[in-house]
Amino acid sequence: MLTRPALLFLGAFAAILMSYTALSLVPKMQLATIEPTPGTEQPFGAQVQGREIYIREGCVYCHTQQVRAPGYGADVERGWGPRGSLPGDYVYDSPHLLGTMRTGPDLRDIASRQPSADWHYAHFYNPRSVSPGSVMPPYPWLFRTVEVGPGGAPGNAVPLPPEFAPGDGLAIVPTGEAEALYAYLMTLKLEPVEAPAPSPATE
Amino acid sequence: MSQPAPSLTTTEAVPLGSPSLSDAVPVDAASWRRRVDASARLPVLAYVLSGVVWLLVGTVFALLASFKLHEADWLGETAALTFGRVRPAHLATMIYGWLSMVDVGIMIWLWGRLLKTEVRHPWVLLASCALWNVGMVVGTVGLLAGFSTGVEWVEMPVAAFFCIVPALGLVAFALLSSLGRRRVRHLYISVWYLGACMLWTPILLVAVLLPIYSGVPHATVNWWFAHNILGLWLTPVGLAAAYYFIPKVVGRPVYSYHLSYLGFWTLALFYNWAGVHHLVGGPPPQWLVTVSIVFSVMMIIPVLVVAVNHHMTAFARIRRVLYSPTLRFVVFGAMSYTVVSLQGALMPFRSLMEVTHFTHHTIAHSHLGVYAFATMVAFGSVYYLLPRVTGWEWASRRLIALHFWTTGLGIGMYVVGLTVGGIQQGLLMNDASVPFLDVVIATKPWLWSRSIAGVLITVGHLTFAWLVWQIVRHRGPAPDGPVYFRPPPTGLFGRGDGGRAPVADSSLL
Ligand code: HEM
Numbered sequence: 256m257l258t259r260p261a262l263l264f265l266g267a268f269a270a271i272l273m274s275y276t277a278l279s280l281v282p283k284m285q286l287a288t289i290e291p292t293p294g295t296e297q298p299f300g301a302q303v304q305g306r307e308i309y310i311r312e313g314c315v316y317c318h319t320q321q322v323r324a325p326g327y328g329a330d331v332e333r334g335w336g337p338r339g340s341l342p343g344d345y346v347y348d349s350p351h352l353l354g355t356m357r358t359g360p361d362l363r364d365i366a367s368r369q370p371s372a373d374w375h376y377a378h379f380y381n382p383r384s385v386s387p388g389s390v391m392p393p394y395p396w397l398f399r400t401v402e403v404g405p406g407g408a409p410g411n412a413v414p415l416p417p418e419f420a421p422g423d424g425l426a427i428v429p430t431g432e433a434e435a436l437y438a439y440l441m442t443l444k445l446e447p448v449e450a451p452a453p454s455p456a457t458e
Numbered sequence: 459m460s461q462p463a464p465s466l467t468t469t470e471a472v473p474l475g476s477p478s479l480s481d482a483v484p485v486d487a488a489s490w491r492r493r494v495d496a497s498a499r500l501p502v503l504a505y506v507l508s509g510v511v512w513l514l515v516g517t518v519f520a521l522l523a524s525f526k527l528h529e530a531d532w533l534g535e536t537a538a539l540t541f542g543r544v545r546p547a548h549l550a551t552m553i554y555g556w557l558s559m560v561d562v563g564i565m566i567w568l569w570g571r572l573l574k575t576e577v578r579h580p581w582v583l584l585a586s587c588a589l590w591n592v593g594m595v596v597g598t599v600g601l602l603a604g605f606s607t608g609v610e611w612v613e614m615p616v617a618a619f620f621c622i623v624p625a626l627g628l629v630a631f632a633l634l635s636s637l638g639r640r641r642v643r644h645l646y647i648s649v650w651y652l653g654a655c656m657l658w659t660p661i662l663l664v665a666v667l668l669p670i671y672s673g674v675p676h677a678t679v680n681w682w683f684a685h686n687i688l689g690l691w692l693t694p695v696g697l698a699a700a701y702y703f704i705p706k707v708v709g710r711p712v713y714s715y716h717l718s719y720l721g722f723w724t725l726a727l728f729y730n731w732a733g734v735h736h737l738v739g740g741p742p743p744q745w746l747v748t749v750s751i752v753f754s755v756m757m758i759i760p761v762l763v764v765a766v767n768h769h770m771t772a773f774a775r776i777r778r779v780l781y782s783p784t785l786r787f788v789v790f791g792a793m794s795y796t797v798v799s800l801q802g803a804l805m806p807f808r809s810l811m812e813v814t815h816f817t818h819h820t821i822a823h824s825h826l827g828v829y830a831f832a833t834m835v836a837f838g839s840v841y842y843l844l845p846r847v848t849g850w851e852w853a854s855r856r857l858i859a860l861h862f863w864t865t866g867l868g869i870g871m872y873v874v875g876l877t878v879g880g881i882q883q884g885l886l887m888n889d890a891s892v893p894f895l896d897v898v899i900a901t902k903p904w905l906w907s908r909s910i911a912g913v914l915i916t917v918g919h920l921t922f923a924w925l926v927w928q929i930v931r932h933r934g935p936a937p938d939g940p941v942y943f944r945p946p947p948t949g950l951f952g953r954g955d956g957g958r959a960p961v962a963d964s965s966l967l
Contacts, residue, residue, distance in 0.1 A: 274731045342673065349672035351680065355820065383531070390902070
């Protein structure tokens with residue numbers, strides 16, 4: 256006969272096994288063969304490095320990467336994407352970066368709405384230089400300060416408003432890390448799909 | 459030995475620690491308790507002290523994260539202190555450092571008391587504590603240095619978990635082998651909770667760390683885990699402690715022992731399905747989120763059961779919260795558990811989540827759980843057990859009161875501010891005509907209120923840490939009896955309940 260503690264452990268084990276199977280393994284199998292949606296491409300090179308920087312700096316704590324379908328929230332109306340997110344948008348995501356907090360806007364479609372490298376560099380260097388009142392942290396360690404030579408500022412100098420500029424005779428240029436982060440953001444693009452995305456909002 | 463509860467109908471309903479138990483105990487109650495407490499002394503002290511150190515570290519990260527959310531340029535030049543690194547460091551130190559470690563300390567102590575047996579293998583437990591601390595240092599430094607895994611709730615570099623999971627295994631080994639030596643027939647409900655979570659927690663950690671997920675299934679396993687580390691680890695320990703300390707201090711058996719079984723099994727069956735409600739409106743398959751919402755709502759059953767049991771037990775003699783620090787903290791925690799769980803069971807409705815999802819409302823909710831419930835219960839438990847394992851008394855009742863009021867009011871302000879602020883944030887965000895920056899600016903006053911609350915709570919934490927240090931070092935004049943907020947009327951606390959005999963007569967009840 257099973258002793259009481261053995262029964263207890265067995266029951267507890269069964270409970271967790273069931274939910275793990277249903278919530279983790281079944282979706283894994285259900286989505287194993289899913290096709291990437293059009294426009295979803297596997298990142299490579301600098302884009303991969305950029306994704307690692309996104310993880311390292313914890314952008315995920317303020318930015319989601321999941322657009323809610325029309326009718327649930329105002330994501331599409333805000334211009335955060337042309338449609339709700341689909342599982343196929345994430346086939347190359349490991350680890351996933353869906354996020355659950357929107358201190359800042361959703362970024363799953365940032366490449367469509369803000370392609371300007373100059374804007375992003377100024378924003379990374381100090382978000383308040385382009386978005387007054389923003390609470391996004393500055394990332395100056397993704398940049399170098401260089402002296403402006405006789406030939407003028409380097410071609411890749413970040414255009415900054417005077418109160419954020421480093422001072423006379425100096426310029427801010429992106430490092431490879433800032434460029435990689437930008438390259439990664441430019442992979443975040445949602446394209447409309449033929450069949451309208453089934454709205455997860457309708458119950 | 460005075461009887462704490464004169465009218466006991468069934469022996470089952472007696473909390474095992476209480477002296478009226480009829481199980482065969484080798485010696486008189488006072489001396490077996492002394493023996494049990496002595497056997498647990500070193501491991502309990504090691505875990506509790508480690509927990510308190512991580513509490514202080516986590517508090518520093520909390521303040522940094524909180525102020526940085528409205529003063530973004532403060533310390534903005536230092537990569538290691540950027541918000542996106544400090545925030546996971548806060549979570550890791552608070553969850554895996556403070557709460558988990560202090561909970562293991564409480565667990566070891568309760569285990570010995572409830573099974574009336576010496577805790578076996580104290581050196582294994584000490585080694586596990588050392589290993590755990592190594593993991594925490596590696597993990598915290600790793601996070602600040604930029605080696606996050608990027609998976610929420612398990613951001614620490616995997617090396618940290620390679621220390622923590624085996625440490626948990628060692629704890630389970632020592633406690634299970636003590637279980638084999640128990641001197642009671644009947645297993646009190648707290649033992650159920652503790653035993654089950656000893657099994658669940660390593661499984662949870664291993665399951666989420668398996669390198670086999672990507673994309674949407676990774677997100678579902680992530681939130682299955684994150685919700686369960688609360689529901690199947692921090693909650694069971696908190697409930698086990700409340701189930702022990704409330705009857706103990708109140709001096710009555712739990713209201714209904716049968717209900718407590720129901721509460722246990724419904725928690726075990728329902729809670730672990732609830733996590734995917736974190737992904738409502740997102741890309742996971744619809745059925746998954748719906749299942750999670752259904753189970754979240756079913757959580758009402760275990761919550762109400764536990765609520766009835768705890769509150770009916772406590773309210774019968776609720777005046778004791780005026781005197782007993784343990785009871786006051788634990789009852790605060792138990793009431794918060796009811797509130798946070800009912801909120802959790804009602805919130806997942808899609809129409810409400812449409813507003814509150816993705817906002818500071820979620821942060822308020824999580825602090826109601828991890829702080830107002832789990833942390834407050836842990837404080838109360840430490841107030842009870844440290845005098846027993848150190849053989850000394852708390853240095854100052856005024857400072858205990860300061861600790862209670864700063865943390866109690868602080869967390870109240872924290873939760874109310876961000877709950878309201880989060881709803882406002884959500885409503886504005888769902889109105890596409892409001893520019894996003896206006897939403898950001900509208901939220902700032904609420905973030906300020908959190909920072910002020912955080913300072914208040916920090917005062918409480920420093921006070922608590924100081925008190926712990928004093929009692930461990932046996933500082934101050936030799937105590938002449940238990941410390942209450944105010945002198946209780948004679949005879950209110952018999953020797954068998956919240957009170958204890960003067961240390962002088964060395965019966966550390
Ligand atoms: C001094 C008091 C505290 C303050 C000021 C504070 C502040 C914060 C802040 C600013 C965040 C980040 C929120 C965001 O990303 O928007 C946070 C998250 C978190 N904190 Fe605290 N905290 C405190 C105490 C605690 C304690 C004692 C615990 C655990 C025992 C804790 C557990 C957590 C958890 C689990 C999260 C993640 C929440 C989520 O993802 O939903 N905090 N806290």
